[in-house]
Amino acid sequence: MNLNLYQKPDFLTDYEFQVLQRTNDGLGIKEIAELLGKSESNIRKTRSVIRKKIEKELKKVADTLRLDTETRNIPKGTGIPALLIGYDWVNDTHVYLILTSDGVIAWYEHECSDKCKSECQLTLDQIRRERRIELNHKLENESPMDQFRFIIAKIKGDGG
């Protein structure tokens, strides 16, 4: 779960956030347990609780935005706790809900126009920074939609 949040989300406790940060630093369960002075089973349970809380938060946002997250032909983000893919029937497009330090970003899949390109690029840069995803030279000149697709593929590939 490569989720480098610099700000604690409201729905996580301080301890859970500590465990999340240690996990993102690449530490194993044993090392985190030793560092925090807890048992391994406790760390495992806490990670499971974190996953469920993130999923619940994303689901709540999906319900608020009236997104379909159950239709079978939506590519599922199963096992990826900080990404939920939904479908907006009104706009007929996929919507990606991504957890970041500033809250949840609901990205509607769209072809960027000149008016929204800069804002979309800023958002993408924030997501890349927090997920530690590097774009190659070729992709940096591509449209935000292509960059976004690459980022999503990376997030799915890394398991969050």
Place this chain on the structure above:
Amino acid sequence: MNLLWTNFVLLLLRSKVTVVEKMSDISQKVKVIRGEGRFPPPTVRKIYPTKALLWKFYFTMFVIWAAIGIGLIFLIQLISYFEGLSSSSDFPIELLDITWLLFWVGSILIIPTALVLLPLYVNSMEYIIHGDEVVVAKGLINRTVKYCPFRTVTNISTRAGLFDRLFGIGCVFVQTAGKSGQQTSPEERLEGLRLYHEIRDYILKQLRAYAHPNKPESTAQERVLDKQILYQEYLTELKEIKQILKEKKR
């Protein structure tokens, strides 16, 4: 009259503010990136009923079973009571026992079968929205596939019955012209949908696109412009009301 109109507008604005307040609670935690460009072109969409439809079927089955059971118990008690009162009666008491036994045998046979087959039936349901038709496929033993061309669609409506609302789902009914034979019910029924309002709007959008193929699809930018025009009209109206009230005060 002007005061009434002012109150009406204020009421409208208050209701808008409530909606805006609720959305603003969400907006503090959620950043929505809709963009100003075009959404991808519409594709063939397959819609499946949610799992809640299965729970609704189970619940309905349980309610019917419980109603029959309670009804039978009540009937048996009632007959036994009247039999007890009457000294000479030809009513075969064994019939009640047989009825009760049949109820339980039926329950043991039907309920497990339904528990197994209902999930398969719900999984078999599929609704497809093409560019010019709605296709409803369902059925386990007899698989039925109904094609409903857009050119014959007359009405689209939604319905959420008592049990539907209990499980947060609803139905979209697509009615066509020229019902066949003795048919009185809507032609197509898309049931077990959580977002039935949105799917109804989606079908309506496809219908309009089919009816007016040359009309360009509105972009997010045009939708934003429409909203801006609406808010401008609100503002103009409010300014006029303010002017009228000022003149009245003088």
